[in-house]
Amino acid sequence: MPESRPRNIPEATVARLAVYLRVLAGLADDGRSHVSSGELATAAGVNPAGLRKDLSHLGPCGVRGVGYSVASLRDRLTETLGGARSRPCVLVGVGRLGSALADYSGFPGRGFEFVALLDTDPATVGSSVAGLTVAPVAELETVVAETRASIGVITTPAEVAQSVCDRLVAVGVRSILNFAPVALAVPAGVDVRKVDLSVELQVLAFLDQQRDSTPSAVEPNRVERVRPLPSTARAGVR
Template sequence: MSADPSARRGIPDATVARLPEYLRALTGLAERGITSVSSEELAAAAGVRSAKLRKDLSYLGSYGVRGVGYEVDHLAYQISRELGLTQDWPVAIVGMGNLGHALAAYSGFATRGFRVVALLDQDPAIVGQEIAGLAVQPMSELTALVSEQGLAIGVIATPAASAQDVCDALVAAGVRSILNFAPCVLVVPDGVDVRKVDLSTELQILAFHEQRKALASPAALRKAVAP
C-alpha cells in the first residue's frame, strides 16, 4: 500500500529480542559522548557479531552510511520507534510478595518508557498498603485501570498457584501483554502475548552446563579423588 519504510513486515522474533540490547549499547555510547559508531564497534558493545547486527538492522531500514557507520542518536531513535518506546506504556504489577515488591521499586522500567501505574494484590490484608509510593489496589480495579489509564501490560509476580486466576482477570479486563514471573504455564486466548521469566529455569540451564564442565575438567578429578 505504501513505500514508507515503516510498511515493511515481519521482523524476525530473534531480531526483535536483540533490539533492546542494541538500544542499550547505543544509550551507553551516547552517554560517553560518542556520536558515530561502526557495526563492528556496536556489535562488540552488544555482545554479538557484526554480520548479525547489520542483518538485524537491515530489517528496520537503511539507517547507516557506507564507509562511515551509524549515527548513534538517530539509530537509537529508530530502534526506539520500532520497539514502540517513543510512547508511554502503563504497567501494572500483580502480587506484592518479595519479588513484586522488588519489581515495584525497580527503576530500570521507568528509564525505557514504562510507567508502573498500579500495584495490585488478591490479599485484602495487603490492599491499601503503600509500596514504592503507590497504594496497593484490589483486583476489582483492573477494568478501570485499563479504560482510565490505558493499562496495556500486566506483570504477574504471584505464586504459581494463583497465577492463572490473575492472568484470567488481566485478560478479562482487556490486558493483552503479560510478563509472567510465576513458575507455571499460563493458558491465554489468541491475541494475548505472554512472556515468561523463570529464575530457577535459568539456574537449571546453568547447572546443566556446569555439570558438563565439571565432568571434563581436572577439578573434577581432584574432587573425585579427594576425601
C-alpha cells in the same frame, strides 16, 4: 504514504534491538558521535554481522566506510520499539521480584510504563513503590479499565497466577509477562511470555556439572559465542 513501517521484525531481533538501544544511550552520554558495528556488537555481546542484519530490518541507517551515527540510530531504535507512546502496564504481586521489576519503569522511551501496582497483602497495599501507590487486587478490573492497560505482569505466587491471568484477560489485557512457575492457559489472541528464574539456574547448573564430567576433552576453546534471547515461551496469536 508508502508504508514505511518496520514490517516483520523477528522476535529475537527485537530483543537485541532493546540491548543496542541501551548501549547507544551509554555511548551518547560519553559524547560519542559514531560507532562501528564491530564496537557496538562487542558492547552488546553479539556478532557484528548479526548486528548489521538486525539493523537492516529498519532499512539503511548507517554510513558505509564510517559507521552509525549514535544519536540518529538511537532515535530510530527508540521509535521502532514503540518509543513515542509507551504501552501502559499493570503489575500484580508486589513482592521482592515485583518491586524490583517496577523500578525498571524509570527509563522513558522504553516502550512500556507501569501505571498500576496491585497486591493482596494489607501491609503492602498503600505503600509507595517506584513512585506508585500499591492498590488492592480487588480493584484490578477498575484499574485496568481506567488506565486502558494492555500489558499485564504477573509476579504472584504460582497458586494464584492463573486466576490473576483470567481476570486480566477478562478485562481486555492481551499481552502477559508471567514470572510464576506455571504454564498459564489463555484463549487464542492472548500473548503470554514466560520467564522462569529457577529454570535458568537449573540449566546453568546442568551445563556446569556436565563440564566437570567431561574431562575437558573433545572441544577446544571458542572465543565468544553468543545466543539470541528468547528466554521465554509464547502462546496464542501474534
